[in-house]
Amino acid sequence: MGRKLYLEILNELHRYVNENALQPGDKLPSERVLSDQLNVGRSSVREALRSLEILGVIETRRGEGTFLCDISGHQLVELLSTFILTSNKSKTDINELKVLLEKSALQLFKSRANEIDTSKLIELASEIVKTQKNSFDAHTLLFREIFLRANNQLLMKIWILLSEYARMSEDSFISTNILEYLKFINSLNCESNEIIAAYEKLIKSV
Amino acid sequence: MGRKLYLEILNELHRYVNENALQPGDKLPSERVLSDQLNVGRSSVREALRSLEILGVIETRRGEGTFLCDISGHQLVELLSTFILTSNKSKTDINELKVLLEKSALQLFKSRANEIDTSKLIELASEIVKTQKNSFDAHTLLFREIFLRANNQLLMKIWILLSEYARMSEDSFISTNILEYLKFINSLNCESNEIIAAYEKLIKSV
DNA sequence: ATAGGCTAAGTGGTATGACCACTTAGTGAG
DNA sequence: CTCACTAAGTGGTCATACCACTTAGCCTAT
Numbered sequence: 001m002g003r004k005l006y007l008e009i010l011n012e013l014h015r016y017v018n019e020n021a022l023q024p025g026d027k028l029p030s031e032r033v034l035s036d037q038l039n040v041g042r043s044s045v046r047e048a049l050r051s052l053e054i055l056g057v058i059e060t061r062r063g064e065g066t067f068l069c070d071i072s073g074h075q076l077v078e079l080l081s082t083f084i085l086t087s088n089k090s091k092t093d094i095n096e097l098k099v100l101l102e103k104s105a106l107q108l109f110k111s112r113a114n115e116i117d118t119s120k121l122i123e124l125a126s127e128i129v130k131t132q133k134n135s136f137d138a139h140t141l142l143f144r145e146i147f148l149r150a151n152n153q154l155l156m157k158i159w160i161l162l163s164e165y166a167r168m169s170e171d172s173f174i175s176t177n178i179l180e181y182l183k184f185i186n187s188l189n190c191e192s193n194e195i196i197a198a199y200e201k202l203i204k205s206v
Numbered sequence: 207m208g209r210k211l212y213l214e215i216l217n218e219l220h221r222y223v224n225e226n227a228l229q230p231g232d233k234l235p236s237e238r239v240l241s242d243q244l245n246v247g248r249s250s251v252r253e254a255l256r257s258l259e260i261l262g263v264i265e266t267r268r269g270e271g272t273f274l275c276d277i278s279g280h281q282l283v284e285l286l287s288t289f290i291l292t293s294n295k296s297k298t299d300i301n302e303l304k305v306l307l308e309k310s311a312l313q314l315f316k317s318r319a320n321e322i323d324t325s326k327l328i329e330l331a332s333e334i335v336k337t338q339k340n341s342f343d344a345h346t347l348l349f350r351e352i353f354l355r356a357n358n359q360l361l362m363k364i365w366i367l368l369s370e371y372a373r374m375s376e377d378s379f380i381s382t383n384i385l386e387y388l389k390f391i392n393s394l395n396c397e398s399n400e401i402i403a404a405y406e407k408l409i410k411s412v
Numbered sequence: 413a414t415a416g417g418c419t420a421a422g423t424g425g426t427a428t429g430a431c432c433a434c435t436t437a438g439t440g441a442g
Numbered sequence: 443c444t445c446a447c448t449a450a451g452t453g454g455t456c457a458t459a460c461c462a463c464t465t466a467g468c469c470t471a472t
Contacts (some may be wrong), residue, residue, distance in 0.1 A: 268462065
């Protein structure tokens with residue numbers, strides 16, 4: 001038992017979440033109950049919970065309890081921004097990487113989707129672009145659908161992280177030009193390289 | 207002061223590290239000293255420290271103290287592997303994303319490099335491939351150089367994370383075929399799309 | 413004087429108990 | 443039936459007391 005206690009507790013929590021098939025939004029046992037059941041001090045439980053919170057895995061609400069999170073990980077983003085990404089280049093890096101990931105997602109999507117998938121996406125995308133007033137939200141919602149269909153959860157999670165950071169830093173590079181968006185959406189029927197071309201045109205039309 | 211205390215402490219620590227220009231390996235004040243100076247309880251200090259530890263920012267050694275870490279973030283990798291990447295598809299996701307990032311890096315590199323950069327890289331790459339016996343290491347070293355020249359730190363950090371995980375899971379997809387590597391390296395002189403083609407051929411030659 | 417072991421101080425690790433602030437549900441008065 | 447209040451439960455914080463471990467300094471025996 002040389003390992004640190006809060007890491008053991010992390011494992012127990014992990015087991016608990018899996019065994020009970022907890023979903024995002026579900027409630028975890030209270031700190032006092034956990035410390036009783038695991039035979040550890042409440043402070044140790046709290047240390048474990050804090051490290052989960054900073055990672056965006058859980059959310060704690062005073063007076064209510066501890067809940068499983070929907071990824072989001074805004075804490076992580078914030079910490080990355082203060083601790084790791086301190087350089088001036090970081091903002092540029094983030095936006096650049098975001099674009100790269102979106103390109104990758106487009107290619108992945110195209111390599112996996114059949115015609116029906118594509119036409120469904122196009123329909124959905126048109127609806128999104130028409131509905132949303134805020135172009136940043138429209139872009140995010142649209143690409144959320146694309147990433148879902150790209151079928152790589154890890155890729156999507158990183159992208160969501162970057163999107164949140166981009167929103168925080170209010171450095172949105174997204175065009176309000178709806179026409180460009182419609183062109184881009186239509187290009188989804190074409191070959192991979194044409195889609196990328198349309199995407200690059202879209203991005204550059206700021 | 208609605209914000210949570212441990213987040214405030216995180217800020218204070220950040221300030222301290224910056225003001226004193228602490229380097230990786232340097233020692234932080236002890237928990238008791240911190241709780242005195244900041245006028246907070248030791249348990250709150252510890253909660254802040256745990257969230258830094260889980261992120262791989264600091265390292266604590268019983269009886270010695272708390273020390274700043276050099277990046278790498280192996281803790282983060284481990285946690286990703288246990289908490290975020292629990293699905294069965296995760297290994298596939300990781301390898302797939304790693305490939306996508308390497309493609310992105312190649313394109314970034316090509317968009318930024320001039321002829322001299324390219325020829326220098328080719329020389330270096332040839333040397334690496336000839337020297338390294340382990341194909342996984344050769345691949346990692348080679349792409350490390352490429353990512354450095356792609357000039358996006360965030361992209362590189364994520365790739366390093368994935369590389370470490372790939373090494374841990376011993377699921378290396380890398381060919382031992384040196385010939386394919388040499389072909390790939392030579393392609394670096396060509397246009398972007400030809401490089402990508404050579405890379406894909408390399409990856410598929412497992 | 414030196415080598416070896418011992419001791420004390422400092423440090424992180426953990427448990428416990430005591431409050432506080434907040435939320436919720438239930439209870440009771442109107 | 444409605445509204446206000448109360449009690450229980452929950453996270454947030456602090457203080458204290460140990461434990462386990464490391465280090466440095468002292469003291470002893472050689």
